[in-house]
Amino acid sequence: MALVTRGLAKAYRGADGRPLPVLAGVDLRVERGEFVAVTGTSGSGKSTLLHLLGLLETADAGEVWIGDVRASHLSRRAQARVRGAAIGYVFQSFLLIGRLTALDNVLLAARYVGRRRAEAERDALALMERLGVLERRHHYPAQLSGGEQQRVAYCRAVLNRPPLVLADEPTGSLDEAHGRVILEELRRLAREGGGTVAMVTHRDDAARAADRVLRLEGGRLAAASAATRPAPIGAR
């Protein structure tokens, strides 16, 4: 399922009430099975772009296509359905719900798309085992390390096998080893699962894990410099 944006624009209102443009007409195409990284300096609008791609925010102008659906122009209810069924979101700060156990956090993804709990739980346990957090399934987020929390959050994002996975600085709060685990998973998802993966990051080493690296500057996307271009597979 390809991800396409056309002329995507977004501005926030500054303290003085004047609009502060963040995205000024972003055109992007990510093919099915492709892993694309978007880099940029802090405040360049990377997270805003990802929010618009994930239908977490509304654009001032432009459109977002997920597959052959113009998702940006759907009703609120229909957008919620698309988010639940087609998009998996990995947040930088994990965003696990503190009063739920790790397993219940993962299963939350299945609750709103009408999956049967038994079947979802089977998938969740298999995923958690693969990510090495099965033993921690009955623990609450506060009882988990940062790496464990991010792996649990990743399990939640991919539980419903969404065709589109969006990752917002997924390694930003992790050490190198734990960051590598998540990046490997994202790459595997695109290569082996045929998923479409878009990741924003300010870390060049993380960006190198992607098939293609784009840079967000002045509210527009451009091809990345040589330093952040993807490394050949064998060099990873």
Added chain:
Amino acid sequence: MVGLRRLVPRGYLFTVIGIAVGLAGLVALGAMAERISRFVEGGERFVRSHITVAGAGIGMGVGFTAGGLLPRAKIAAVARVPGVAAVEPQVMLPLSTSTSQFLALTQELVLGLDAGGSSVASVRELPVRAGRMLAPGERGRVVVGADFAGARRLGVGGPLALGGRAFTVVGVLQQTLTAPDRFAIVALEDARDLWLARDPLLVQVLTAGGTLDRDDLNSGVVVRWAPGEDPDALARRIQATVPGVNVTVPGEVSRVLRESTAFLSALLLGVGVLGLVIGGLSLSNTVSAAVFERIGEFGIKRALGATDGQLLREVLLEALGVSLSGGLLGIGLAVAIGWVVDTAILREGQQAFVFSSRLVLFALLFALVLGALAAAYATQRIVRLTPAEAIRRGA
């Protein structure tokens, strides 16, 4: 606290406690209002249940009769008035003759009645909690009201000294929250003895060879009307037919009672409104604050595909569970407070709280409805935000 944590959904303990405190205030104030309401209603029922006739003059000025002695001949004249079904002579005396007791609303009374007489008296129809009512011809026995017994820790078979005379308790009445709660009911002849022992002048009058004897020692008579008879019309007929008596007209007494308890009624309304405002504000504020606190969680759930309807349903169910837990805890708390206060002041023959089933049911419904409304309002406010904005605000 640990036990409570197990009962309440995780993350909601303080919400439940907040609701409980607000609702405890509502229920406690409501229970006090119920007490006042019962007092006013009970008084109204009591004065409308019979006509009281006393002798002319200022007389005793005691209890529910106002007038002088009512001699036997006058009672017979009252009984002959058309429409009178039955009469029953009574002696009503204050237990304590101190001025302060006369002025108190909670005055304790000794009521003497003829247990073998006509079946007039509503007093004899009062429900007995323990033991029995007085039997005909029985002397030296007493049946006491609930507050009277509670204040003295009296039980059936126990001794009780009244006016220096020894009595045995044969019955304790159920609580009525009205005047009979403070009655000590004895045989008419025993009451006459107590009266004579208390008033030496009466003894001189009776022994002076005049026209009065013991049977004329009545502080009043209770009149029950024939079926279909208008009690107010009958009372006026007695007043017009029998000279030298004071007759209480039930309708007039009821009106006077209502006027004199207007303050209590206003207080009742004020207490009720105050309870609703305090409890309602506390509950709705606690529930909506608990929902707003979870704004970030809502953002996450919407990012995971939750629709507005799914979130609203989820929040409503949780709000109902939390409101129910808080409501039950609050009611329990209020009952505990009421029990402690009533136990302390029952020694003075008083009860401040009545936790009626209608009050408890209303409080629970109030908690559930208001909790659901507050949760729905807060959820509607939150779902207007984009998921990203909700996550940002919750961070």
